[in-house]
Amino acid sequence: MNKRLSFLTISAALGFLFLYVPIISLIVFSFNESKLVTVWSHFSTKWYGELLNDAQILNAAWMSFKIGAISATAALVLGTIAALVLQRFGRFKSKTLLTGMISAPLVMPEVITGLSLLLLFVAMEAAFGWPAGRGFTTIIIAHTTFCMAFVAVVVQARLADMDNDQEEAAMDLGATPVRVFWDITLPTIAPALVSGWLLAFTLSLDDLVIASFVSGPGATTLPMLIFSKVRLGVTPEINALASLMILVVTIGVMAAAWVAHRSSVKAKELS
Amino acid sequence: MSGSTGISRFLPSGKTLVIAIPVIWLLVFFLIPFAVVFKLSLSEAAIARPPYLPIMEWDEEGILTFALNISNYFYLLEDDLYLSAYLQSMRIAFISTALCLLIAYPMSLAIARATPAKRNLLLMLVILPFWTSFLLRVYAWIGILKTNGLLNNSLMWLGLIDQPLAIMQTDIAVYIGVVYTYLPFMILPLYTSLVKQDGALLEAAADLGARPVAAFFSVTFPLSFPGMAAGCLLVFIPVVGEFVIPALLGGPDTLMIGKVLWSEFFSNRDWPVASAVATVMLVVLVVPIMLLRLAQQADEVQA
Numbered sequence: 001m002n003k004r005l006s007f008l009t010i011s012a013a014l015g016f017l018f019l020y021v022p023i024i025s026l027i028v029f030s031f032n033e034s035k036l037v038t039v040w041s042h043f044s045t046k047w048y049g050e051l052l053n054d055a056q057i058l059n060a061a062w063m064s065f066k067i068g069a070i071s072a073t074a075a076l077v078l079g080t081i082a083a084l085v086l087q088r089f090g091r092f093k094s095k096t097l098l099t100g101m102i103s104a105p106l107v108m109p110e111v112i113t114g115l116s117l118l119l120l121f122v123a124m125e126a127a128f129g130w131p132a133g134r135g136f137t138t139i140i141i142a143h144t145t146f147c148m149a150f151v152a153v154v155v156q157a158r159l160a161d162m163d164n165d166q167e168e169a170a171m172d173l174g175a176t177p178v179r180v181f182w183d184i185t186l187p188t189i190a191p192a193l194v195s196g197w198l199l200a201f202t203l204s205l206d207d208l209v210i211a212s213f214v215s216g217p218g219a220t221t222l223p224m225l226i227f228s229k230v231r232l233g234v235t236p237e238i239n240a241l242a243s244l245m246i247l248v249v250t251i252g253v254m255a256a257a258w259v260a261h262r263s264s265v266k267a268k269e270l271s
Numbered sequence: 272m273s274g275s276t277g278i279s280r281f282l283p284s285g286k287t288l289v290i291a292i293p294v295i296w297l298l299v300f301f302l303i304p305f306a307v308v309f310k311l312s313l314s315e316a317a318i319a320r321p322p323y324l325p326i327m328e329w330d331e332e333g334i335l336t337f338a339l340n341i342s343n344y345f346y347l348l349e350d351d352l353y354l355s356a357y358l359q360s361m362r363i364a365f366i367s368t369a370l371c372l373l374i375a376y377p378m379s380l381a382i383a384r385a386t387p388a389k390r391n392l393l394l395m396l397v398i399l400p401f402w403t404s405f406l407l408r409v410y411a412w413i414g415i416l417k418t419n420g421l422l423n424n425s426l427m428w429l430g431l432i433d434q435p436l437a438i439m440q441t442d443i444a445v446y447i448g449v450v451y452t453y454l455p456f457m458i459l460p461l462y463t464s465l466v467k468q469d470g471a472l473l474e475a476a477a478d479l480g481a482r483p484v485a486a487f488f489s490v491t492f493p494l495s496f497p498g499m500a501a502g503c504l505l506v507f508i509p510v511v512g513e514f515v516i517p518a519l520l521g522g523p524d525t526l527m528i529g530k531v532l533w534s535e536f537f538s539n540r541d542w543p544v545a546s547a548v549a550t551v552m553l554v555v556l557v558v559p560i561m562l563l564r565l566a567q568q569a570d571e572v573q574a
Contacts, residue, residue, distance in 0.1 A: 012381035012393075015374055019400050019454065022411035025421055029414060039419070082293035089286065094294050101297040103567070104560060107505060109512020111529045112549050115536060116304030119546065122321050123307050145300040148293070177285075199402075206404045209514050213536070223406050230410050230519065234417075242407040249402045257395065 023246060030239035047240040057225060057241065064205050064222040067136065071143035072200035078144065079151025079196060084185070086152070087159040088167075105149040114213030117142045121214060134216035142214045143207060147200035154199060158192035159185075191260050198252060305553065312343055312546035323542050343547035353548065356526040357555070363442070363527065364510040367449040368457075368503050374450065375457035375502065380491075382458075383465035394462070401455045409448050409519050416444050416520070440522030448516040453509075457502040464498025465491070500566035508559050512552060528552055 033044035051057060082102050086095070105113065121131055121138050131137050166188075170180045186193075208223035215224065226238060315324045347353040382393045400408060415421045416439045423435040438444050468491060476486035514529035521527070528548065536545040 008377050008381040008384070011374075011377035015378040015454070016393075016396060018374070018451065019397070022408060022415060022451070023400060023403065025415060026407065026411045039424075078293055078296055081289060082297075085290050085293060089290065092286075092290055094290065098290075098294050098297070100564070101301055102293070103564065105301060107508040107560060107563060109509055109529060109552065109556070111512050111514050111532045112308075112553060115532065115545060115549050116308045117300065119307045119311055119542070120300070120304040126321075141300060145296070148296075152293075202402055206406060208406055209533075223404070226406055226410070227515075230406075230413070234410070234414055238407070238410065239414075242404065242410070245407065246403050250399065253395070253399060253402055 027243045030243040047236040051237050051240045060220050060222045060225040068201045068204040071140045071204045072197050074144040075147035075151050075200040076197045079148035080155050082152040083155035102149050102152050105146045110209035114210040118213045135219035138214040139211050142210050143204040151196035154196040155192050158189045162188050308546045308549050312550045314543050316541050316543045343543050356528045356531045359526050360511050360528040364507050368507045370450045371457040371506050379458050379461035397455050397458050444520040448520045453506045456505040460501040461498045464495045497569040504563040
């Protein structure tokens with residue numbers, strides 16, 4: 001027994017080491033003075049300074065931020081509706097179709113999604129003249145579509161956990177479905193909505209392949225810029241950028257965990 | 272009376288409207304695009320904007336003519352490049368799925384058997400890398416694996432090797448990158464199916480005289496099949512079409528179909544051939560995608 005436990009502990013420790021060594025090395029070498037990323041000379045924050053003066057990176061980051069915020073919000077609305085429909089509406093005609101269409105984007109290779117959406121946009125432009133050209137709008141539509149699948153999974157899991165006694169009680173007392181949704185369902189699934197939005201935002205911020213297909217001249221997102229820079233070689237500036245992004249994400253995830261913890265404590269106090 | 276029929280008539284249509292929102296969005300932006308890809312794979316490339324010829328055209332006499340051509344598919348068969356890229360993608364996806372399973376199983380079991388407080392911390396540690404940029408995590412491996420990178424420098428400093436290992440731009444680098452990025456996708460479903468197993472079953476096995484290893488293979492392991500199946504498919508399907516990892520870590524010999532599609536589209540600007548490549552990939556992946564649905568349903572039933 002003891003021997004097996006130690007085997008499990010050691011393999012888990014090695015697994016976590018494997019997951020974290022690359023991330024730690026990214027952060028450590030972002031403070032390296034030398035331009036040669038992997039040869040340590042001495043501590044310096046100069047790459048952070050260069051990063052903050054790089055207008056190209058800042059512009060791309062702002063573009064990605066806008067796209068991420070808009071598509072995450074749209075994906076949140078559409079994904080929540082899809083989750084609600086699948087979890088609460090019982091049986092309906094297009095249920096199998098919707099179930100398939102909402103789970104397939106999760107595993108669909110990005111090159112296929114990207115190519116198919118680009119061809120759709122080209123065909124739509126030829127047929128109706130909209131969307132005129134490709135760029136900001138087409139990236140938002142593409143990101144909304146694949147992010148809504150992830151939001152739906154997160155919200156559906158929360159809806160499945162929550163019992164619908166309160167919803168049914170409210171209905172019996174004469175509340176309209178819309179009222180029940182706003183007063184009971186929405187507050188209960190709020191933590192899932194927050195994590196769904198954050199997940200969608202991160203996925204949008206991170207996407208290279210789909211954005212490259214559906215983008216046009218003038219719309220360069222941060223991953224597109226990073227990819228073109230990285231192909232030319234490793235630069236410490238990218239390490240600095242990566243460290244800043246990791247810092248933001250860690251704070252965000254810890255804040256979300258704290259909020260979830262607080263709300264579960266509150267719920268226990270109330271009951 | 273009229274009021275109640277008014278409301279009851281309104282209710283189902285309101286419900287239908289709500290259902291219609293996600294259904295129509297996904298039809299237009301997810302399902303129909305595949306039809307467009309298929310249609311384009313049957314047309315001919317041309318130097319034009321957009322760079323292909325229409326399938327349907329009204330000729331001078333006002334007769335609708337169809338110019339379907341399946342030559343793009345013959346082209347995929349004729350040139351060895353495509354077949355070997357498909358095979359190599361499947362091989363890389365298969366081997367990395369197996370490696371992910373080997374690494375993820377003990378990790379998931381260790382997390383599932385930890386105390387509840389520790390369990391949440393460990394789970395968060397699994398999920399956290401997933402939230403940080405995928406592109407940048409792949410980039411981190413370039414710094415580790417390249418000739419004068421972290422790994423080679425450390426091994427040489429330790430005196431284990433005198434010559435730097437050539438890992439970067441080989442298939443080994445691709446395997447490392449794939450296993451690294453897709454590991455959380457294997458751990459999470461596996462953990463979910465392991466943690467909900469009834470501990471009493473293991474106790475019963477122990478009472479009946481089974482040693483821990485025997486109890487593991489006769490109880491824990493078979494009960495985790497749905498989680499394993501879901502995890503394997505969640506890794507296998509997207510890896511077949513992976514582009515970023517072979518582009519950044521692989522070398523010129525690493526032929527993966529996602530990379531081929533990318534260069535057909537962006538470098539050769541041959542949209543019809545890129546569409547044919549995508550159509551074939553989709554056909555290859557339909558079966559695994561349907562299996563994934565089955566595995567997830569089996570998991571729900573077990574829960």
